[in-house]
Amino acid sequence: MLDERKLAVLRAIITDYVENSEPVGSKALVERYRLDVSPATIRNDMASLEEEGYLTQPHTSAGRIPTDKGYRLFVDRLTTVKPLSQPEKRAISTFLGGAADLDDVVSRTVRLLAQITQQVAIVQYPIVSTAVIRHIDVIRLHPDRALLLLVTSTGRITQAHVELPVETRDEDVESTAVRIGAAVRNLTSAQAVRTLNELVRDSDTDTVLPAVVNALTALLATDPTTRVVVGGVQNVARFGDDFHAAMEPVLEALEEQVVLLRLLGEARNDVTVRIGHENEHVGLQSTSVVASGYGMPDDVWATLGVVGPTRMNYPSTMASVRAVARYVGRFLAEG
Amino acid sequence: MLDERKLAVLRAIITDYVENSEPVGSKALVERYRLDVSPATIRNDMASLEEEGYLTQPHTSAGRIPTDKGYRLFVDRLTTVKPLSQPEKRAISTFLGGAADLDDVVSRTVRLLAQITQQVAIVQYPIVSTAVIRHIDVIRLHPDRALLLLVTSTGRITQAHVELPVETRDEDVESTAVRIGAAVRNLTSAQAVRTLNELVRDSDTDTVLPAVVNALTALLATDPTTRVVVGGVQNVARFGDDFHAAMEPVLEALEEQVVLLRLLGEARNDVTVRIGHENEHVGLQSTSVVASGYGMPDDVWATLGVVGPTRMNYPSTMASVRAVARYVGRFLAEG
DNA sequence: ACTGGCACTCGGCTCCTGAGAGTGCCAAGT
DNA sequence: ACTTGGCACTCTCAGGAGCCGAGTGCCAGT
Numbered sequence: 001m002l003d004e005r006k007l008a009v010l011r012a013i014i015t016d017y018v019e020n021s022e023p024v025g026s027k028a029l030v031e032r033y034r035l036d037v038s039p040a041t042i043r044n045d046m047a048s049l050e051e052e053g054y055l056t057q058p059h060t061s062a063g064r065i066p067t068d069k070g071y072r073l074f075v076d077r078l079t080t081v082k083p084l085s086q087p088e089k090r091a092i093s094t095f096l097g098g099a100a101d102l103d104d105v106v107s108r109t110v111r112l113l114a115q116i117t118q119q120v121a122i123v124q125y126p127i128v129s130t131a132v133i134r135h136i137d138v139i140r141l142h143p144d145r146a147l148l149l150l151v152t153s154t155g156r157i158t159q160a161h162v163e164l165p166v167e168t169r170d171e172d173v174e175s176t177a178v179r180i181g182a183a184v185r186n187l188t189s190a191q192a193v194r195t196l197n198e199l200v201r202d203s204d205t206d207t208v209l210p211a212v213v214n215a216l217t218a219l220l221a222t223d224p225t226t227r228v229v230v231g232g233v234q235n236v237a238r239f240g241d242d243f244h245a246a247m248e249p250v251l252e253a254l255e256e257q258v259v260l261l262r263l264l265g266e267a268r269n270d271v272t273v274r275i276g277h278e279n280e281h282v283g284l285q286s287t288s289v290v291a292s293g294y295g296m297p298d299d300v301w302a303t304l305g306v307v308g309p310t311r312m313n314y315p316s317t318m319a320s321v322r323a324v325a326r327y328v329g330r331f332l333a334e335g
Numbered sequence: 336m337l338d339e340r341k342l343a344v345l346r347a348i349i350t351d352y353v354e355n356s357e358p359v360g361s362k363a364l365v366e367r368y369r370l371d372v373s374p375a376t377i378r379n380d381m382a383s384l385e386e387e388g389y390l391t392q393p394h395t396s397a398g399r400i401p402t403d404k405g406y407r408l409f410v411d412r413l414t415t416v417k418p419l420s421q422p423e424k425r426a427i428s429t430f431l432g433g434a435a436d437l438d439d440v441v442s443r444t445v446r447l448l449a450q451i452t453q454q455v456a457i458v459q460y461p462i463v464s465t466a467v468i469r470h471i472d473v474i475r476l477h478p479d480r481a482l483l484l485l486v487t488s489t490g491r492i493t494q495a496h497v498e499l500p501v502e503t504r505d506e507d508v509e510s511t512a513v514r515i516g517a518a519v520r521n522l523t524s525a526q527a528v529r530t531l532n533e534l535v536r537d538s539d540t541d542t543v544l545p546a547v548v549n550a551l552t553a554l555l556a557t558d559p560t561t562r563v564v565v566g567g568v569q570n571v572a573r574f575g576d577d578f579h580a581a582m583e584p585v586l587e588a589l590e591e592q593v594v595l596l597r598l599l600g601e602a603r604n605d606v607t608v609r610i611g612h613e614n615e616h617v618g619l620q621s622t623s624v625v626a627s628g629y630g631m632p633d634d635v636w637a638t639l640g641v642v643g644p645t646r647m648n649y650p651s652t653m654a655s656v657r658a659v660a661r662y663v664g665r666f667l668a669e670g
Numbered sequence: 671a672c673t674g675g676c677a678c679t680c681g682g683c684t685c686c687t688g689a690g691a692g693t694g695c696c697a698a699g700t
Numbered sequence: 701a702c703t704t705g706g707c708a709c710t711c712t713c714a715g716g717a718g719c720c721g722a723g724t725g726c727c728a729g730t
């Protein structure tokens with residue numbers, strides 16, 4: 001069904017369409033891509049590609065444009081992600097190199113991705129599965145309320161409020177904090193939860209301890225990967241003139257953390273592409289998402305990616321996403 | 336120059352144009368707004384209003400549309416900000432009521448503002464000038480590096496890294512933290528800086544103390560108002576069909592914290608309006624910004640506002656911004 | 671299996687025209 | 701002095717005709 005030449009035709013059509021955003025016809029095709037056959041032959045191939053769902057015509061007597069299925073085939077079989085050039089690599093490296101802390105790494109990454117792909121970038125906050133608890137702290141802000149701080153070995157700080165009985169003494173709060181801190185130090189999230197359970201079981205007269213432990217358990221349970229940063233939103237304006245209608249739902253989707261997490265959540269350690277209707281979220285079905293996990297080998301920390309028009313330059317976008325993911329991963333591993 | 340009727344004509348034109356986004360002519364005007372004069376009279380008034388720069392014609396033989404100057408006059412003299420309805424007030428109140436902490440208040444506020452104005456909302460993180468230090472903490476993450484945490488009475492947590500001599504003992508770190516903590520507790524930022532200076536002067540043999548104090552001083556010095564949150568970006572799609580050209584610079588501006596801060600920075604405690612070219616940032620000169628300070632009376636904590644098309648409903652937007660600012664202020668004062 | 675030729679389709683461009691909205695101006699009325 | 705009706709004028713917009721050209725599908729020939 002799909003001989004070599006038909007695949008070459010599909011590749012040429014996609015290349016041309018990505019570049020010029022115009023339906024491409026048989027004549028232009030043979031002229032621009034040395035296919036060494038006549039337009040008539042190409043026409044037959046195009047007809048057959050259309051029959052199998054890889055191409056479509058906006059209207060009779062216009063050229064063909066690729067369908068989502070066509071892009072899918074292109075991405076799967078017709079393209080090789082070519083590595084970035086040396087200057088590009090150096091640019092990435094120096095741009096990330098100046099980062100001061102975790103927040104800075106993430107915000108630089110998102111700007112970098114948006115910049116080099118000219119699309120909308122999404123970066124999930126990294127989480128280290130091997131992160132351990134470094135420190136906890138309970139700070140009494142009001143008579144009946146305290147602030148619980150949790151610091152992990154990656155420098156991540158989370159917080160929660162704890163309701164206290166009004167009559168609680170400051171010393172009790174402090175000693176409880178010290179006690180819990182000693183118990184969970186250098187434990188992973190899962191280990192800590194187990195230890196905390198034992199701690200509560202052993203001390204049933206105490207009122208402060210259970211309150212703090214509950215808050216801490218809840219804090220440990222909340223998935224710390226639920227933070228996502230978006231950047232380069234202005235690039236939706238460049239997605240194409242035909243995009244104006246579909247733009248509002250896209251912008252809306254980009255504000256929904258939940259949607260973004262689901263988008264990124266499906267990505268593995270390598271580069272994943274979702275094309276058009278392959279995206280579950282209806283607002284994003286006229287876009288493609290290129291994502292990649294990043295972090296240490298065999299230990300994915302988080303995911304990042306870009307959202308662009310289905311008519312995007314897949315090889316180049318995939319190369320950029322992969323490169324940025326690798327550099328950020330390496331950078332985090334070092335720092 | 337500007338008698339009562341001309342002002343009424345201007346008001347009617349703006350009202351109509353805001354509603355229908357179409358240039359409005361003399362005939363439609365007398366029909367829709369009981370002006371009790373003939374179209375010819377209105378035409379004379381319109382000609383004179385145009386001559387003075389309040390109106391303009393997209394082309395000959397089209398109706399008139401307001402200029403920035405026209406909107407300015409409208410906002411300054413022709414409109415009264417009418418209070419919100421009871422249900423609206425209740426909606427604001429309940430929506431903000433569920434907020435758990437400061438982050439939550441801000442994120443709810445930005446969503447609320449975007450929702451009720453159908454425009455892009457911008458909220459600056461609040462700062463309490465009377466905030467005092469509640470707690471500091473130094474956590475050693477690596478042999479040569481520690482994390483400094485600062486908690487204020489408003490529940491705000493900031494952090495910084497401290498470089499330590501490798502040979503520093505854990506006990507010294509801890510005692511230093513306790514010592515500094517005791518010294519600055521319940522002090523305002525300014526008082527703390529002074530106290531810290533004395534502390535360093537009195538103990539010149541210590542190596543740990545100066546390192547931590549330096550980091551803390553830097554932390555206190557960084558302006559905590561430099562954080563801004565944006566929401567409702569999808570609403571730019573509703574700014575109008577004529578807006579598509581100007582959209583990219585607007586989206587770009589919305590990603591620049593610096594630009595947003597300057598936008599908001601000019602606002603006073605009451606509602607401020609910048610119309611079109613009154614905005615300094617070129618990318619936003621086809622938009623209007625409605626902003627307001629919020630916080631306790633005579634003690635502005637921060638600013639919030641919305642960005643919309645110059646052709647916006649000013650009275651209603653101003654009412655919404657004012658109401659939200661007041662509610663958030665009240666809410667912060669209580670919690 | 672490929673190619674050249676040919677008839678056909680259909681969108682886009684241009685030109686034209688008429689309708690309609692809106693204006694500016696003027697002379698007359700109050 | 702202001703207001704008004706009338707009128708000529710301008711200019712956009714919508715619709716229709718007609719042409720062009722790009723592109724297709726098909727077929728017969730190599």
